[in-house]
Amino acid sequence: MSSSESNHYCKNLMEVNKSHSVVTNQAIYNEQGTLLLAAGSELSEKRADILLQHKLLKPLEQCIGIASSFSAKQLYEYLNKFAGNIAGLIAVTKNEDYQKTLRQMCLFYEKYPLLQQNLTVLALRTPNIYYHGLFSAAAGLAIAIQLKLSQRELQTIFIAGLFHDVGFLYLAPELSQKNQEFSNDEWKALQAHPLIAQRFLNLVPDLPKEIGDAIVNHHERIDGTGYPYHIFGDKLPMVSQIIAATDNIIFNHSRYKDYGVHAHSMLLTALKLSDNIYFESVYDAAMVLFKHAPSPSTNLIEAPSVEELLVRQKMLQQQFQHAKFLSQKLMTFPASPMIRSVSAVMGRLAISVVRSGILQPEQEEWLNQSSHNMSSEDSLSLVELSVMLDQIYDQLLHLKNIMERVVESIPANNAPLKKMASDALNQIDLQYA
Numbered sequence: 001m002s003s004s005e006s007n008h009y010c011k012n013l014m015e016v017n018k019s020h021s022v023v024t025n026q027a028i029y030n031e032q033g034t035l036l037l038a039a040g041s042e043l044s045e046k047r048a049d050i051l052l053q054h055k056l057l058k059p060l061e062q063c064i065g066i067a068s069s070f071s072a073k074q075l076y077e078y079l080n081k082f083a084g085n086i087a088g089l090i091a092v093t094k095n096e097d098y099q100k101t102l103r104q105m106c107l108f109y110e111k112y113p114l115l116q117q118n119l120t121v122l123a124l125r126t127p128n129i130y131y132h133g134l135f136s137a138a139a140g141l142a143i144a145i146q147l148k149l150s151q152r153e154l155q156t157i158f159i160a161g162l163f164h165d166v167g168f169l170y171l172a173p174e175l176s177q178k179n180q181e182f183s184n185d186e187w188k189a190l191q192a193h194p195l196i197a198q199r200f201l202n203l204v205p206d207l208p209k210e211i212g213d214a215i216v217n218h219h220e221r222i223d224g225t226g227y228p229y230h231i232f233g234d235k236l237p238m239v240s241q242i243i244a245a246t247d248n249i250i251f252n253h254s255r256y257k258d259y260g261v262h263a264h265s266m267l268l269t270a271l272k273l274s275d276n277i278y279f280e281s282v283y284d285a286a287m288v289l290f291k292h293a294p295s296p297s298t299n300l301i302e303a304p305s306v307e308e309l310l311v312r313q314k315m316l317q318q319q320f321q322h323a324k325f326l327s328q329k330l331m332t333f334p335a336s337p338m339i340r341s342v343s344a345v346m347g348r349l350a351i352s353v354v355r356s357g358i359l360q361p362e363q364e365e366w367l368n369q370s371s372h373n374m375s376s377e378d379s380l381s382l383v384e385l386s387v388m389l390d391q392i393y394d395q396l397l398h399l400k401n402i403m404e405r406v407v408e409s410i411p412a413n414n415a416p417l418k419k420m421a422s423d424a425l426n427q428i429d430l431q432y433a
Helices: 003-016 045-052 072-083 087-093 096-110 113-125 127-146 151-163 166-169 173-177 183-191 195-201 211-214 236-272 280-291 304-328 339-356 361-370 375-409 415-427
Strands: 020-024 035-037 063-064
Touching: 003 020, 003 063, 003 096, 003 113, 035 045, 035 173, 063 113, 063 375, 072 096, 072 127, 072 304, 087 096, 087 127, 087 339, 096 113, 096 127, 096 151, 113 151, 113 166, 113 183, 127 151, 127 166, 127 236, 127 280, 151 195, 151 211, 151 236, 166 173, 166 195, 173 183, 183 195, 195 211, 195 415, 211 236, 236 280, 236 375, 304 339, 304 375, 304 415, 339 375, 361 375, 375 415
Parallel strands: none
Antiparallel strands: 020 063
C-alpha cells in the first residue's frame, strides 16, 4: 500500500477504536527500525497520529487486532437477515442446500483473521459499502450455485463479493459518497479501488490469489469499456463477471429501494438494458434469480410525474445527439486504444435508446395523454420508463467518462481536433433539471 492509502486505513482504525478496541498484536516499527508502538498498545488518536508520520516496516493490518471482529456465526446471521429484506433473494436463499453452502463459506471466511478485521472496519466505517458486499456475496453465491461452479469458485465469489469495494477504506472517504461529477483526479483515484483491494487481499496469508484477481476485474466489461485494464470478454474470468453483475444489481436496488416490494420489478427492467455487458450465462442466471421473487401484492403507491419524465426525456434526447456527434468525430482518431471502447458503449447506448422509445414521438404523445387520465397500469409503465431513463443516463455518463480520456490523449500538435472534441465534450451536460 502507498503511504496515503495506509494513512486512510489508519484513520479508519482510529475511528473504529472509539467503539471497538483496536490493539497492536505485535510491535510496530518504521522503515528505519525505530519502535513506534509496543505490542498491546491501543490505537488511540494520539498513537494513530504517530503512525501517520512514518512509513511502517510491516503493513498496519498485520500488526493489529480488533475486539469483537465479525465471526462466521455473526456473518451467517447478518447475511440471512439482509437477504430476508430483498425480495429477489428470499426465495433462493431460504432452501437448505443454499444454507448449507452459505455456512461452509462463512467458515472459510473465518479461517483468515485479516478478513475478519477488514470486514469489521467496513461495517463500522462504510455501512453502505458493507451492505453492498453482503448482497454481492449472497447473490453471487446463488448465481454460482445455479451455474454449478466448483467449491473453490464458490469460495472465490463469496469472498470477492464481500470485499470487492474494500479499496475505499484506503481512499479519501468522500469518494465513496459520490456517483457523478468526478474531477479527473477523483476519477483516476476511483478507478484504483479494485487494484487497492487486490493489494489488501494479497496481504492475507494463504488466501487463494484468484480472489484478488476476481476483485481487480469486477469493473471490467466484455466490450472492453471497464477498468482498470479495459480487458475484453475472452480474457475475463467467470467469477469476476458474477461480482460485476451483483454490483450493478445492488447499485440499482439502492436506487429503487423506496418502492418497496416493487423494487425487484424495476431491477428486472434495468437488467434488460444490461444484457450485453456481462457473460450471457451470468446475465441469464441473474435474471432467473430475480424472477423467483414473488409478485407485489400491493399497488404502486407513487409514480414519477409525467412532467418530470418529459423533462428528463428531452434532456437525454439532446445529450444523446451530442454524444453521438462527438463519438463519430473521435472515430477519426484511431491512434487512441480507447476508440474501440467508445464505439462499443455508443453502440450499446443506441440500442438502449431504441428499446426505451425515447426518440419516438408516439411516446411523448402517450406521456401527454397519461397526464390527463392515469390508470394503475399507466403508473407501472411510467416507473418502467423512469428506470430506462436512469439506465440511459448511466450509459451516457460512462460514455462521457471514456470520451474524456480519449480527448485528453489527443496530442497538442493536433490542435484543431483537440479543440473541436473539447468543445463537443463540454456540450454533454448530464444534469437533471
